[in-house]
Amino acid sequence: MRLAKFVKFREEKFGAVLFETRSEKVFTLNPTATAVVREIQAGTPEADIAGRVKAGFEGNGATIEQEVGEFLSELRRKGLVED
Amino acid sequence: MTEDAGTAATTAEPESQHLGAPLYVAWQITNECNLACMHCIEESGPGKKFKDELTRAEVLAVLEQMMALEIPYLSFSGGEPMVHPDFFEMVGYVCSRGSQLKVETNGHYLTPDNCARLRDLGVKAVQVSLDGATRGTFNRIRVLGEFDRAVEGIRNLHAAGVPIEINFSPTRFNVQEIGAVVDLAHELGAYSFYTGRTMYTGNAVKAWRHLEVPDAQYATFFDTLRAKAVEYRGRMRVYFHEAGLLEELRYRLREPAALFIVLPNGLVKLINALPFVCGDLRRDSVAEVWANFQRAWRDPRVGSFVDELARDPGKTRTLHQWIQL
Numbered sequence: 001m002r003l004a005k006f007v008k009f010r011e012e013k014f015g016a017v018l019f020e021t022r023s024e025k026v027f028t029l030n031p032t033a034t035a036v037v038r039e040i041q042a043g044t045p046e047a048d049i050a051g052r053v054k055a056g057f058e059g060n061g062a063t064i065e066q067e068v069g070e071f072l073s074e075l076r077r078k079g080l081v082e083d
Numbered sequence: 084m085t086e087d088a089g090t091a092a093t094t095a096e097p098e099s100q101h102l103g104a105p106l107y108v109a110w111q112i113t114n115e116c117n118l119a120c121m122h123c124i125e126e127s128g129p130g131k132k133f134k135d136e137l138t139r140a141e142v143l144a145v146l147e148q149m150m151a152l153e154i155p156y157l158s159f160s161g162g163e164p165m166v167h168p169d170f171f172e173m174v175g176y177v178c179s180r181g182s183q184l185k186v187e188t189n190g191h192y193l194t195p196d197n198c199a200r201l202r203d204l205g206v207k208a209v210q211v212s213l214d215g216a217t218r219g220t221f222n223r224i225r226v227l228g229e230f231d232r233a234v235e236g237i238r239n240l241h242a243a244g245v246p247i248e249i250n251f252s253p254t255r256f257n258v259q260e261i262g263a264v265v266d267l268a269h270e271l272g273a274y275s276f277y278t279g280r281t282m283y284t285g286n287a288v289k290a291w292r293h294l295e296v297p298d299a300q301y302a303t304f305f306d307t308l309r310a311k312a313v314e315y316r317g318r319m320r321v322y323f324h325e326a327g328l329l330e331e332l333r334y335r336l337r338e339p340a341a342l343f344i345v346l347p348n349g350l351v352k353l354i355n356a357l358p359f360v361c362g363d364l365r366r367d368s369v370a371e372v373w374a375n376f377q378r379a380w381r382d383p384r385v386g387s388f389v390d391e392l393a394r395d396p397g398k399t400r401t402l403h404q405w406i407q408l
Contacts (some may be wrong), residue, residue: 021185
């Protein structure tokens, strides 16, 4: 999995933004989502992303895992990532 | 070290004040143009290059700052950007540094060689203005322009594999061709089509009696676009701004877009439809201008100007009388 060709990622103080430049849509990412995109950029296999993100955050691991799964689905649904 | 995960990983558009730099830079790299279009908001044309346009070294220095700030998306327009002597060098500089670039052109320099070059440099898209579906209409609005040459240029882009966007400016004598232009854009291989209302400023002020679109014609125009958006769903994005200028500006007063409009001389405007300048890239760093951009949008003169526009829509004719904030 990688960011789609026309998607740019920039980290910000609050997290990050994803800019889909074909539709010119901007998405704001919170820290969890930012960590997910960092892993995508690092080439982490999709199956390992939730575990790696979970390790970097305090809080309920199951909740974070669920959030990561939902976010990955959202990225795919919006065409922001490609395989 | 761990940090709190915060709320769910959802997406929403950011407020520009929370961003470290602009997300989008629309750079008018020259005011020179091979055409003298009736509606040109920049009053571009042959011999209209500004006397004080940024030099090659100044342009590259500004681009270097923009790349360091990871500005993800830029566009080069004009004037006609492809007449700029350093055009391809600038395109290559941006693309090679990882930002995405759109070129906005009248299409008259899109030879097969130039299209191949744009593809090889990696431009995100080339947007071509196509203000008519026929030679007569196009050539009337695009003074000195040639419909056939623009269409050939678009075909050359398609053959080279460069993503194509088409832009259309409505006037009272081309508005009825909107359906045919959308169809033509799709036939030519565009993935996106943009239009909105033509603004009363620049060259349009002098030609307004030939250009002004009556409300009834606009109503039909937007009805057609709605139908075309449905017809081409999934094949070509048909995007149009139906809102008037005032509505757009009032929205932007609340939610400024994270966008710089850079003029050929390095001045940075808040937005194209206002005369306010928030920095000078010949003197100020990109980061300094961005900081001032946030402050400038809150300057009471900006809100007052928008209020005055509500009383006198013709005030847009003064947009080139820049006001430094």
